[in-house]
Amino acid sequence: MHPRKLLVFSLFFSFFVLFNSPHPTFLLVHAKNLSFDFPSLSLRNLTLLGDSYLRNGVIGLTRELTVPSSSSGSVIYNDPIPFYQPESNTTASFSTRFSFSITNINPASFGDGLTFFLSPDNQTLGSSGGYLGLVNSTRMTKNKFVAIEFDTKQDDHFDDPNDNHVGLDIKTLVSVETANPDFNLRSGDLITAWIDYKSDLHRLNVFLSYSSFKPNFPLLSVDIDLSDYLKEYIFVGFSASTEGSTELHLIENWSFHTYGFRPTSSHNVSDSSVVGPPIPNSPNKHHRRIGLGLGIAGPAFFCAFLVIFGWVSFRKWRGIKMEKSFKAELMTGPRQFSYRELKLATRGFNSGRIVGRGAFGTVYKACFRDSDTVFAVKRSKHNNHEGKTEFIAELSIIACLRHKNLVQLQGWCVEKGELLLVYEFMPNGSLDKVLYPESEEGNPLKWLQRYNIAVGLASVLTYLHQECEQQVIHRDIKTSNIMLDASFNPRLGDFGLARLMDHDKSPVSTLTAGTMGYLAPEYLQYGKATEKTDVFSYGVVILEVACGKRPIDRENCSQKMVNLVDWVWGLHSEGKVIEAADERLKGEFKEGEMEKLLLLGLSCANPDSLARPSMRRVLQILNNEAEVVVVPRLKPSLSFSCGVSLSLEDIISDVEEEIETPGHTFEIKI
Structure with a gap:
């Protein structure tokens, strides 16, 4: 039988059994007060979204990295919580208590903060930065939330009073009212917060303390009616975000409960009732009980059957729909x-x-x-x-x-x-496998093949950046994503992180994505992918091709971590850049071409994105149609907006302890 016909038949049959049973029973679900208490957090009752994670009973909402990053994450209680009781037309009051800490390994690195929120959406995950992981920067009007923000960065866009405040947010991150605590929210110390909303008084209070004792007076008190925002069922949780920061947001315990609902009964009792002597059990009464049980169990069984059947049908329908959508879009393609x-x-x-x-x-x-x-x-x-x-x-x-x-x-x-x-199929595999073979018996790539790889990769990036109808930013250019065909010609692949952009449009700020060692410093700081971030990655790759070394590698003697860009730049500053050439080539290369490739790699990997050439200029240089870009003897340092001057060496040195093997990658999703 066709699934649709079977579903209709099941519905009619269930209603027939339900209405023709001797004792029809209708299950009424009433809103009830709810309470939970988590001294230690687990995934049994919580859903993690974005960059959030669980470790030793503590929820981390943003990435734990020693380098500046852009990150957002949230954690949500699995079950929706009833906040409205239609029978009594009552909106629930609620009270929550949780302990959190905000710490930062770099005192000069700010933000952005965390929130406790109530939302009708169980997929709440917003953008990084000032959006606090709560609001999507591209769909700000869609949000219908109530949140208490613990903000650690002043954002003029949202009228923040300072970089250390607590605020009540409703549908927008421009706070209804704010208050300044007497202590530093980002001190790293454990802070306990109490949030109480009394529906009958239309008042919300927020208390903060370093101890486990609730203060007598609230830090923030707002007279407000939230009944319009607490409709039916609501999800509760926490969110946090960073942008170009190492700030870490932790939640260590959480309790929550609603109150104020009146108890309701499932049937009415007549005012005029007759009280008589007790009637002993009889066979007829026993049969009536059996009939009543069957009358309840029958419909319940069929309801369960319908739910299961409906879910299976939905999954199958969704799979068919997804496959049809692919077919429609790719009818003339692969x-x-x-x-x-x-x-x-x-x-x-x-x-x-x-x-x-x-x-x-x-x-x-x-x-x-x-x-x-x-x-x-x-x-x-x-x-x-x-x-x-x-x-x-x-x-x-x-x-x-x-x-x-x-x-x-x-x-x-x-x-x-x-x-x-x-x-x-690419018979010669990926470039990294050929450059760094597991055994030393393999023949190293010849110089002509290496130079051809640099030209081919520059050609395809020129195509993606400037010759497509829409500009394509790859965002993950590295040797493992460059394949080699039978003639060792390069083929760029793995577009899982790529983004389409219209030409001449401003770059979009996103969560940082890619692999450590290939990421441009400004991308690590601001999370904005442009063609210049691809150029930086290309520069690192062609330095690998010329030197035969990984972007971040260990010295054989001291086991100290060495950054490839810094190492080549150091030789360049001494006028000995040609000494960076891969020793395995045994001098079998054209010195002019080797020097050109090394200097071109440095110019592409310049910390200053404005000083990097376009991929079209790179291709012209490789084809001897333009002069090599002048590379300064001393590597420029990079200054971020927070006022701290960081060189690429500073950024990479922060992750030395994280790297256990050469070529170790950090997949920083987004």
């Missing part, structure tokens, strides 16, 4: 593969067929016997919202791009809950 043929071609996704692993999936070698062809199948390891977002990003961008130095997309598959992309 072909659709079936899951069965990809499974056969990879021998059931056998581990022996794995040719690479990335942040978003595993790549398998797929051999198709019928057509005698070989492809590479990328299998997403994230079947959640994040994985689908990256999958769609890569599919939508790659499908419409055509360049000889791009990995060509051959097809796709969305079946069995899997997200699969099919590419042409």
Whole structure:
């Protein structure tokens, strides 16, 4: 039977049983007071969104990094909380208590703060920076929240009074009212907060203390009626954010309860009742009890059946809809593969067929016997919202791009809950595997091949930045994302982090994404991806190609971490830049070309983004159509807006303790 017909039949049958049972029963769900207390936090009752994480019973809302980053995260109590009782037309009062700490390893690095919020949405995750992880910067009018903000950065855009205040926010981050605590919110000390709202008095009070004893007087007291914002069911939780900061926001315990609802009964009792002697149990009464039990159990069983059936049908319908949407968009593009043929071609996704692993999936070698062809199948390891977002990003961008130095997309598959992309197979693997072979027996890349890789990569980036209908910012250029075909020509791949932009438009601030060592300093600080952040990554890659060293590596003798850009710049300042050439080449290279490549890498990796050349200029230099950019002997330092001067060495040295192996990557999502 067709699912739709079966659903209609089940509905009619359930209602028939329900209304024809001897004792029809209707289940009434009444709003009741709710209470929970978490001395230690766990994922049993909480949902983490964004960059939030759980560690040893403590929730961290923003990334724990020793380098400045842009981050946002939230944690939400799983179940919606009833705040309105229709029977009595009552809005609940509530009281919550939690302990938090805000700390910063860099005292000169500010913000941005955390919030306690009530929202009708259980997917509340806003933008980084002054949006406190609560408000989406592109859809600010959509938010319908009530929040108490603990703000640690003055943001004039939201009329903040200072960089250390508590405020009540309703639908906007421009606070209804604020108060200044007597102590520093970002001191790193544990602070306990109490938030009380009394519905009958229309008053909200906020108390703060370093101790576990509630103060006698509130820090913030606001006379306000929240009944219009506490409708039916509401989700409660916390959010926080940073932008170019190392601030860390922790929640250590949490209790919450509502009160004020009146008890309700499920049936009416007549005022005129007859009181008589007790009637002994009889067989008829026993049968009536059995009938009553069956009358209740029958409808309940069918309701449960309908819920399960509806959920399964919905999942199936959503999968079909998703597949149809892909078909509609890609009708003239790459072909659709079936899951069965990809499974056969990879021998059931056998581990022996794995040719690479990335942040978003595993790549398998797929051999198709019928057509005698070989492809590479990328299998997403994230079947959640994040994985689908990256999958769609890569599919939508790659499908419409055509360049000889791009990995060509051959097809796709969305079946069995899997997200699969099919590419042409690159027999020589990725550039990092060739530059840094596991054994020293392999032959190093020859100089002509290396120079050709630099030219090909510059050509494809020029295409992405300036020749496409919409500018493409790759955001994750690194040697492991550059594939080599049979002739060692470079092919740029992995567009899971790429973003489309209209030409001549301002860059959009996003959560920082990419791999440490390839990230431009201003991208780490502000989270704004532009073509110049891609240029920086390209500069690091061609220095790797010329020197045969990783972006962040250990010295053989001292095991000290060395930053490749700083090392080459140091040799350049001494007039010995040519000594940075890969020793494995044994001098078999053109000295002029080697010097050009090294200086070009330094100019692209300049800490000052304005001093970096465009990719078109880079291509012209490599093709001897333009002069090499003049590189200063001393590497420029970078000054951030907070007033602290940081060089790239300062940024990288902060993560030395985090790096255990050469080439260790930090996937900083967004």
